[in-house]
Amino acid sequence: MTHPFFEQGPIRPPSEAGSLLVRVSRNCPWNKCAFCHTYKNSKFEFRSVEEIKKDIDNMAEITSILKDISIREGDQGRMTDRIVNIVSNRHPLDHECYRAVALWLYYGGESVFLQDADSLVMKTDDILSILRYIRGAFPSVTRITTYCRSRTAARKSLSELQSLRVAGLARIHIGMESGLDPLLKLIRKGATAADHIEGGQKIKAAGISLCEYVIPGLGGKSYSGEHARETARVINAIRPDFVRLRTLHVVNETPLMELMQKGEFSPLGDEDVLREIRELISGLDGIETTIVSDHVLNLLEEIEGRLPQDRKKMLGVLERYFSLSEEQRIVFRLGRRSGMYRKLSDLSDMSAYENLKNIAHHYEKMGKGSLEKHLSAMMNRYI
Ligand code: SF4
Known part of the structure; x- marks a missing residue:
């Protein structure tokens, strides 16, 4: 059969x-x-x-x-x-x-989620036909979403996007990654800040919910501050419904890894990434949006909330982290990367704390860089 x-x-x-x-x-x-x-x-x-x-x-x-x-x-x-x-x-x-x-x-x-990476690259009439077919086959479906590239969205007319919304396309997820042009070029995003703004604004104008993904740490040491500031500027112009954070971890067999191995890209450490996130959130201004941190690579998944009302709360999470002692910060990073911790309050579990402290001492005794290598290896498991 x-x-x-x-x-x-x-x-x-x-x-x-x-x-x-x-x-x-x-x-x-x-x-x-x-x-x-x-x-x-x-x-x-x-x-x-x-x-x-x-x-x-x-x-x-x-x-x-x-x-x-x-x-x-x-x-x-x-x-x-x-x-x-x-x-x-x-x-x-x-x-x-x-x-x-x-x-x-x-x-x-x-x-329902339409795969793979850039569904709207299909002819609009074909997508409309699929959306209607899904809703005909499954009357229980109330929400259809998809990934799309900014340039692809920018190439659709407003009326095409509106017709997709009417046929059931409720949300588009876009990998914006950064709003900084030299960085977008370095990472070969194939989109400029202006493309991101044009595509994003069109989606919003069509009444489709928009989620923009941002990669803290993507600018490495060279572009960190500018990456945060320009990304905030572009998000302010787009006014997406959601901004999702997904911290960079450079993976093998990618051009970024090659740049890193040649010394042309210097990644940020965990704490510099957090400083970058602080600058990004501080720069989001005059918009209502929801910050989501639901990726396992993010050190502090508690940085979540609605802007503008939760800005203080989100920045407060960062303040709490930076007010910890050096030992507590190392233990938290180990706990988070090993999957034992999710929140800063998990540090109060003293038995887990002692275990993690001993692991940290073990790697510190092995020499400079061993602990960071171990932390990085643990992040590889999530890729
Ligand atoms: S990140 Fe870039 S290469 Fe990867 S799926 Fe998205 S558009 Fe394609």
């Missing part, structure tokens, strides 16, 4: 963990950003509308199979913990497509 199957791409934003992933194109049409390894050895491909619709048909078929199982098992068609367990552990249902749909239904079955 052949099972209904659909494709899934490698990534989605952290906030789309409960979304059904519909792959409308494969990989990234740009694929040149110096820090990014996600699609490095993969060629961009459009998928045909027929192929995508076939995937959606298969998702609908799996949904109906799973609902039948839930009814047979006495859970009235609902996707409960018990049914998710059955799906995950019983052959032949222990397949990634069944698991993906089961988890989506478990989280409410309301949200």
